[in-house]
Amino acid sequence: MRIGPHAIAPAVVLAPMAGVTDKPFRMLCKRLGAGLCVSEMTTSDPRFWQTPKSLRRMDHAGEPEPVSVQIAGTDPAQLAEAARYNAAHGAEIIDINMGCPAKKVCNVAAGSALLRDEALVARILEAVVAAVDVPVTLKIRTGWCRESRNALAIARIAEASGIAALTIHGRTRNDFYEGEAEYETIAAVKAAIGIPVIANGDIDSPDKAKAVLEATGADAVMVGRAAQGRPWLFREIAHFLATGEYLAPPSIAEVREILLGHLAHLHAFYGEAQGVRIARKHLGWYARGRPEHAAFRAVVNTAETAERQLALTRDYFDALAAGDLPPFASAA
Numbered sequence: 001m002r003i004g005p006h007a008i009a010p011a012v013v014l015a016p017m018a019g020v021t022d023k024p025f026r027m028l029c030k031r032l033g034a035g036l037c038v039s040e041m042t043t044s045d046p047r048f049w050q051t052p053k054s055l056r057r058m059d060h061a062g063e064p065e066p067v068s069v070q071i072a073g074t075d076p077a078q079l080a081e082a083a084r085y086n087a088a089h090g091a092e093i094i095d096i097n098m099g100c101p102a103k104k105v106c107n108v109a110a111g112s113a114l115l116r117d118e119a120l121v122a123r124i125l126e127a128v129v130a131a132v133d134v135p136v137t138l139k140i141r142t143g144w145c146r147e148s149r150n151a152l153a154i155a156r157i158a159e160a161s162g163i164a165a166l167t168i169h170g171r172t173r174n175d176f177y178e179g180e181a182e183y184e185t186i187a188a189v190k191a192a193i194g195i196p197v198i199a200n201g202d203i204d205s206p207d208k209a210k211a212v213l214e215a216t217g218a219d220a221v222m223v224g225r226a227a228q229g230r231p232w233l234f235r236e237i238a239h240f241l242a243t244g245e246y247l248a249p250p251s252i253a254e255v256r257e258i259l260l261g262h263l264a265h266l267h268a269f270y271g272e273a274q275g276v277r278i279a280r281k282h283l284g285w286y287a288r289g290r291p292e293h294a295a296f297r298a299v300v301n302t303a304e305t306a307e308r309q310l311a312l313t314r315d316y317f318d319a320l321a322a323g324d325l326p327p328f329a330s331a332a
Helices: 023-031 052-057 076-088 111-116 118-131 151-161 184-192 206-216 233-243 252-270 272-286 293-300 306-321
Strands: 012-014 068-072 093-098 136-141 165-169 197-200 220-223
Touching: 012 023, 012 233, 023 252, 068 076, 076 093, 076 118, 093 111, 093 118, 111 118, 111 136, 118 136, 118 151, 136 151, 151 165, 151 184, 165 184, 184 197, 184 206, 197 206, 206 220, 206 233, 220 233, 252 272, 252 306, 272 293, 272 306, 293 306
Parallel strands: 012 220, 068 093, 093 136, 136 165, 165 197, 197 220
Antiparallel strands: none
16 A cells, blocks of 8 residues: 555554554554554644644654654644644654544544534645645544444545545444444445545454455555554554464563563653653553453552553563462552
8 A cells, every 4th residue: 555655564554542642652563563653633723832742742753654643623724734834844644633533622623523514624635735745644434423424425525635545434423432343334435436545443353454454445454442552463463464374472571571662662752750650551551351460550550650660560571471470469
């Protein structure tokens, strides 16, 4: 799959997720097999571009190419200016958010709320595409609600506006993340337009990725929540799609090194105090799936320093590697 001049290989993409797909996580997923990693959404409002939060979201120094930055907003001129600003600060692909279902986003008519106004969608896409020389992509849902699925109409507007690739999450806005993703709409869109289509929604395993590609005819898959605590999922999917064979899961020793490196990057990127707090949710995700992990989380979440957080994590995985049940319950 190509997005403008960029070859996306493997055709497995990390979804933009607010509060999750920061620079440390993007770089980790890219190293572990993602062909493209999309940033968490950045505001189109220039009043907030110099805040510490926005400056970190716009930090792409040392990030593997191509750098894809998602922007969110409602005003065509403002979104165009945001696209220019981000392209000038390292973005090689601009992605427009019309898929976020969050109430605080939709309440200001942004995200998936835009799907209710097809004329405004056209004005936004045309303005952003005209504003930058880098390719522009779009992420949508299948519609605002099940009674008004209009992904096909939006897709045709996108293609006519010069959008380089389209990602579709197989749910309506009102579905949020409930129920099973519907892939029939994605298949219909792919059959109707000529630009690359990326299928998103419920892709949590190599088998599911292959099944979704076969069901939709999409050019790539996008992985979101399933990658939380499992960044190696990208290489597992890529290997299965390329060979038809399953890649062995990472050993406890490798998970230990991946997680320790991730924690260290979070601490360095955000500073110790904030990095320790942000790392807690990632520790919880990495810790899913084992009965003793609840005790581990209860203890590691009390760590207030980077040194303590790293030490508890090392001790836990060292005990797992030795075949011992980590005695964290008593330490709590």
